[in-house]
Amino acid sequence: MTDEVISTGSTKNQVSGSNPQPVVKKKRSLPGNPDPEAEVIALSPKTLMATNRFLCEICGKGFQRDQNLQLHRRGHNLPWKLKQRSSKEVRKRVYICPENGCVHNHPSRALGDLTGIKKHFCRKHGEKKWKCEKCSKRYAVQSDWKAHSKTCGTREYKCDCGTIFSRRDSFVTHRAYCDALAEETARIKAASHMENHAGHTNYHFSLGPSMGQRFTSIFEPISCNPQKINDPMTRSLTLWNMSQQPSQNQDILSKNFQEMHQMGISISSLGAVYSCTDPLVNPCASNPPAPTTTYQLNWDFTKNLNSTKASDDQLSCNSLPLSNINAKELGGSAPSLFSTQHQSHHQSSTANMSATALLQKAAEIGATTTDPSLLGNFGLKCTENPVQNAVTTRLGSDLSALNQLQMYPSMRHHIQNQENITEGETRDFLGVGIQSICHPSSINGWI
């Protein structure tokens, strides 16, 4: 699907005229569908590329443009009668591409503009004589080349995987995918960079001002999580800038709360206060975590597309897989609901297992149940030994004893074998040992 769209798009853009920038508000008819009444002119390549098509009938001089010819003719002091052009209506002329096999070779797909067909011929079937100095792009048509060199290197979006885009929309599109792939590597890096304590304190500090930001975050591009600075994965300059405005945050925070009190529940009416255009946009660019070389491989296709074709239009072709509507949406200001600001991220500590992980673990551990119908896929025994007493010193140590805890009856047997119980004090009133703790490694035996 992507390929089809690209080719359609490229054709349209190439043929539509001298302007390579496809920003046209007016609705254009599909190119290459000419007026059926028009006269079809087939020029040979030589004639097509000939520079002087307009000939003066008096002296035979050739000119590139009709206007120039007219100007020249004035100089001949023609009698009035001869000055007039032939009065008959000039039939509309459409041109076909002389190249065999080209789509526009067929009269039904002829193009109405001579300049257009010339350019098409050059671009598609000509050699690329013009080369951009800054990058390696080559162009067959001089105007394309000129247009490109104007924008080359001026505004660039660079994805962290190294791909460069001149258009914001294609950049954003790429980045969305690029990061989805980068998640895993990012997470691995994050895990290794975990600085919980520092993270927490910073976080709490930033909590105050940034909490207010929560509400205004959708209205103004203010704070990003300062904690991110600790995180070596943060690379965005804008984040850095933002973090240096804590005082601003404070003001806004207090303003927020005042507003909230005054307006009661109307929290989102804060938007009115801040006169934002996009309720949920945070314009700070967020940069994805550093990619690995895997990106290069995955995004070769994008790069190829970037480098093969000359015009910027090609980049828009990349984003064309999105519908036209979408492209507009992307092309314009970031639609609301999206945020480019980093939300405060509480580093979920690796020290604490997440609840989902715990549940999975519990499910793995449990093998038998006394009441199978009730415990679903947990397979845990229902009547378990609840909390037992533990001697303080024993805690955390000696978990092998846990291995032995089965149902109460079996527990009693194993009690004897446990080191804990040697003292006899350690029996709790259940008559079993201390085990109140589940030790991860020894959990296997526990119920």
Added chain:
Amino acid sequence: MVQEKGSSSVSSSPLHLFSMMSLSPGLGSPFPSLQEMRSEDRGLFLIHLLIACANHVAAGNVENANIGLEYISHLASPDGDSMQRIAAYFIEALADRMLKGWTGLHKALNSTKITWMTEEILVQKLFFEFCPFLKLAYVITNQAILEAMEGEKVVHIIDLHSFEPAQWISLLQALSERPEGPPHLIITGINEQKVVLDQMAHRLSQEAETLDVPFQFNPIVSRLENLDVECLRVKSGEAVALSSVLQLHPLLAVDDEMLRRNSPMVNKSPNSVHFQGVLQLNPHTLGDFLDKDMINTYGASPDSESSSPLSLPIPPKMASFLNAISGLSPKLMVVTEQESNHNGFNLMERLMEALKFYAALFDGLESTAPRASIERQKIEKMLFGDEIKNIISCEGLDRKKRHEKLDKWIPRFELAGFAKVPLSYHVMMQAKRLLHSYNYDGYKIKVENGCFIICWHDQPLFSASAWRFRRYS
């Protein structure tokens, strides 16, 4: 702390052990060492305890359940890690359930409860802010609407729970940038609170004015189950889109117990699915949807593990609602629902599913908000805690939070005359963009038969699907 109950306890049954524990109140703090438990151990322990306790609650063993709750309450805490928090809310729910056994007690305790409307409204905004789910739902809905309404001149959107202007502002912006120009947009917002709707109206009108989009907002203050479709004022020629974000499941509430008792042919085992008896029971309730094909379709439903209440093809409130909606011939209906089965007839079944589901939700919240955050606590208590309480402790018509998985919803919509509209590639792009822009790590979106499942790591949490109404043969 040493207990020296001697050998008498060795031979006691578990029940006895429980009561033994209750006999030793003077132990002071019996759990000093538990403070030093590693969180992982504590978490696993909590899970085991919770399940044990819930079993007692389900079986009606009040005393044992009480002891269990006591133990868990020492370990659980609304300020601790995810597992501790979840445990705290679950035991609250279990306790509430137990208390319902004493109706007088329960009523007396709840008689002076004040509902702070402002807080309720605030917590919904907080949920929107802190979790990506609503944002994702809105983005998916908007993109789907955009695509479906291509070329339409008049678009009428019915928002089943209108409280967040950002949702529609985003759509307004997208519509204003349409190549053929924006359509005439009418949004009918439904909410139980008038203030919220006033707010919406103001904000949206303002935005539409700025963008120069012809716009109209119709507020409707009503509960969904009492909705009168005539009020929606849908005129012919308007292309109707419906947006339902987590709103449809309360319509599944039925009086399970009564139906169960009345149905003669229903096998009392919770896992069986019988149609004949039920159909004969309430022919008029099922409305126009009774016919052989429907039975076969439903019978083919793969999910037979869990018992949904008495296998009514469509519960009455839902049926009448869908019927009314289909009368509008909506061009698009985008439904977002929780993707988990919290509608099982059995408590334990629901508890297990709920544990997994809320564990993921709490974990997700943990990753985006610090523990000390009051906002997070509000979301956890007033939103999640409330849901948990409803799932665990309520029954029958009171139990509104009847979340069900997408594969249960699909036959319902199909029966009601809707055909699925697969969510396109562009919708996925937008959703991924959103996740990326907020840098929400850990959330994933899976595609299943043209519908999206939003997951936290691998735990499915919410489903989004799109439907259009077709005349059924």
